Amino acid sequence: MMTITITAFEASPDRGRGLARDMPVRWALEEAGLAYDVQLLSFAAVKAAEHRSAQPFGQIPTYRDGDLTLFESGAIVLHIAERHAGLLPHDADARARAIAWMFAALSTIEPPIVERSLATLFEQDRAWFAERQAMLDARVRTRLGDLSRRLDDTEWLDGGFSAGDLLTIAVLRRLKSSGLLDEYPNIAAYVARGEARPAFRRAFAAQLEVFERNAAAG
């Protein structure tokens, strides 16, 4: 059996908070009980031609297993979930609905959250920052309100834990430092349930170890 190899930043800009996109892939691999190697890349290496042959947009992660190389964290999580137990239900309809939540996490819930993070990173010194941040908070709250109503008092989004929950929780974690999650107690509890899973903890510790080792060496 070939070893799975993923790529990740050698010095993640999130300072070990598990917000880089290797985190959901590590989590999925841990849920599936799969061993994997990690190839660490500098920012320059991620943008270089060699890496771009596997990742056209110069990002991490990639996933290599034998002859197959994949990019896009959502696609990698789905690939793992389709081939190993623990991340998708067996029933075909339930499986399709779990995959719908994977797409919802990345195409509906995440974009306003990432936009808010980008504004915080790159527009903090612009005259418009405060006014625009209020607009972005409102867009994020619209999504969180909808999600909170759907989640109600259930444990996971649709039956048992699935790759849809994994990606949704990975996306929501970007809001941890914003205080916005605390406005929706059932969402905060849902994220905490995800973070309490042993597979999440192993994945989180593995990416944190990379960050701390690099910081100590630097």
Place this chain on the structure above:
Amino acid sequence: MMTITITAFEASPDRGRGLARDMPVRWALEEAGLAYDVQLLSFAAVKAAEHRSAQPFGQIPTYRDGDLTLFESGAIVLHIAERHAGLLPHDADARARAIAWMFAALSTIEPPIVERSLATLFEQDRAWFAERQAMLDARVRTRLGDLSRRLDDTEWLDGGFSAGDLLTIAVLRRLKSSGLLDEYPNIAAYVARGEARPAFRRAFAAQLEVFERNAAAG
């Protein structure tokens, strides 16, 4: 056999340009040669509790086939593509790579494009509009430059036409009125190749007919 039913706006805000999210679903159904019904909804009905039981975020489209109801256009296209010929390669590795392009279209290429559209719609009268639009154009150009290099002079992204091309082209079409596509001749030609497909033309005509019928009635 049950009839597939999708939901769409009775009066699409894009004025029949095929930019609403029923369009990629219609296109996929046409590529797969599947008949379908369309349930048209007002803006109020899309936000109402009944529709939200199928679509938690109050959006279109949904997809209903027998007991299965799905939301998220990407998930619906994947569901169709996995069950019918014409949208995914048979080879398992090539299939995984085509699915990676589906996720890339919606999570990497689309977000800056939608953000640019939202700014044009909602921030046109703000003092910061021109300065910020230049930042957004730069973000869109970064993605288009990467895509243009990967596409090079090939017909489709990875071998034959796939659901990855379908979603990528559907996303790129949002830029048609911006002039940005014309800066990348191979991308403009790629979009035109998609639009020339008979299945695209049938889907486009069907959504345009809805808009024109409603406009005439209004």
